[in-house]
Amino acid sequence: MITATFRHISGIGAMRERQLWFSGVRSWASLPPSGEVISPRLDSRLRAGVALSADRLAAGDVAFFARALPQTEHWRLLPQVLSGAAYLDIEAAGERITVIGVLDDRGLASLQPEGFLERARGWTALVTFNGAAFDLPILRRVFPSWQPPAVHVDLKHVYQRLREKGGLKQLEPRAGFFRPPHLATRSGADAVALWHLQAAGDPSARRRLVEYNLYDVFHLKPLAELGYNRLLTRTKMPAAPLEVTDRGAMLYDVSRAVEAACS
Numbered sequence: 001m002i003t004a005t006f007r008h009i010s011g012i013g014a015m016r017e018r019q020l021w022f023s024g025v026r027s028w029a030s031l032p033p034s035g036e037v038i039s040p041r042l043d044s045r046l047r048a049g050v051a052l053s054a055d056r057l058a059a060g061d062v063a064f065f066a067r068a069l070p071q072t073e074h075w076r077l078l079p080q081v082l083s084g085a086a087y088l089d090i091e092a093a094g095e096r097i098t099v100i101g102v103l104d105d106r107g108l109a110s111l112q113p114e115g116f117l118e119r120a121r122g123w124t125a126l127v128t129f130n131g132a133a134f135d136l137p138i139l140r141r142v143f144p145s146w147q148p149p150a151v152h153v154d155l156k157h158v159y160q161r162l163r164e165k166g167g168l169k170q171l172e173p174r175a176g177f178f179r180p181p182h183l184a185t186r187s188g189a190d191a192v193a194l195w196h197l198q199a200a201g202d203p204s205a206r207r208r209l210v211e212y213n214l215y216d217v218f219h220l221k222p223l224a225e226l227g228y229n230r231l232l233t234r235t236k237m238p239a240a241p242l243e244v245t246d247r248g249a250m251l252y253d254v255s256r257a258v259e260a261a262c263s
Contacts (some may be wrong), residue, residue, distance in 0.1 A: 001079045002057065003027045008068035011042050018236065026238040028054055040163030062124060064148035072131070073160070074153050077125065078228050079242065081151050084124030087220035090135045091213050097142055099209055101217035108217065108253040110210045110261035117143060125151035129168045129216070129226050132157070155220065158227040161211035162234065168216060168223075175226055177219050177247060210261045214254050221245050 004027050006012045006020055016038060018160055025031050026052045037043050056064040062080050069076065078085075100111040100121060116139075128135050132154045139146060145173040155168075164171055172178065222245045229241040 001237075002053075002077060003029065004237055004239045005065075005069075005073075006046070006049075007070075007073055007074050007076075008053070008065055009046060010046050012049075016042075021236065021238055029143060035041055062151035062186055066152075070252075071152065071154070072157050073200040074125075074151050074157060075158050075224075075228055075231055076237075078127075078153060079222060079239075081125035083240075084121070084122065086125070086129055086149075087127045087224070088125040089128065089215050089220065090130065090138065091209065092134075095138065095141060096139060099213050100211075101213040103217050103221060108214060108250070108257045111258055112212055113142065115215050117146060120146065123149050125149050125153065125218050125221060127153045127155065128222075129220060130154065130156040153224060153249055155223055158224075158231065162227065162230050168219070171223065172219055175223060178221065179215050207258060207262045211254070211258050218250060219247075220253050221248055221250075 004021070006017045007014065007241070012020075014152055016078065019038070020026075023255065025037060031050050037046060044047055044095070053065070062077060064081075066074060072126065081105065083105060089101045091098045091101075098236070100113065100116055102109055102111060104119070106119070109119070122137045126136075126149055129253075133156075136148060136152070164174070195198055224242045225242040229244070231237075232241055
């Protein structure tokens with residue numbers, strides 16, 4: 001899909017990119033090697049940018065595209081980073097991280113803060129919901145040596161662009177994703193309350209906190225795929241949609257991860 005993207009090239013904005021697509025330049029490979037495409041001034045920059053992009057893609061340098069694209073356009077990189085992406089959600093009480101949920105190539109897991117840095121090695125992208133404002137600032141303060149991946153797809157921005165209002169809990173049912181009844185009405189404030197109950201010795205609070213957090217994480221992957229596909233349609237980008245993860249196939253992973261974290 002990244003080969004249909006021209007926005008990372010200097011001088012190419014949303015309108016010029018769409019102009020390229022509609023004129024038949026639907027990918028880097030379809031850019032004519034000579035002749036006027038946009039204008040004499042921009043064409044040389046465009047061809048040089050495409051040549052550099054092809055070189056960086058062949059080298060597996062996804063960070064090059066992440067640096068060149070606006071952060072709100074990182075969704076375009078999803079097909080390139082799926083195998084190394086981490087779907088991440090944290091719960092925190094003030095500046096204290098109470099639990100970290102992650103879905104990556106090692107599976108679904110609930111982490112204590114001390115396990116985060118080891119788990120984070122090798123991630124090539126992050127997918128969060130409101131992570132730019134919440135999760136990442138806290139993680140950077142708690143783990144100052146941690147360098148987040150260059151690619152960060154914040155689904156809050158993706159769905160705002162799709163004119164979807166509300167937070168993750170409001171978005172899920174509109175996408176056809178539902179939580180068990182005992183989790184359906186919980187919020188971030190409930191997660192803080194559960195942590196305080198856990199600290200006070202309530203043996204069931206830890207399990208409820210972990211389960212609440214893992215459902216957040218569990219839904220990020222299909223929501224990312226749905227959001228990507230909807231943005232393809234909205235932008236009229238000439239690229240193939242992603243297959244949406246079967247939510248039912250992952251439910252067992254949630255139960256197993258809860259047991260592993262609470263045993």
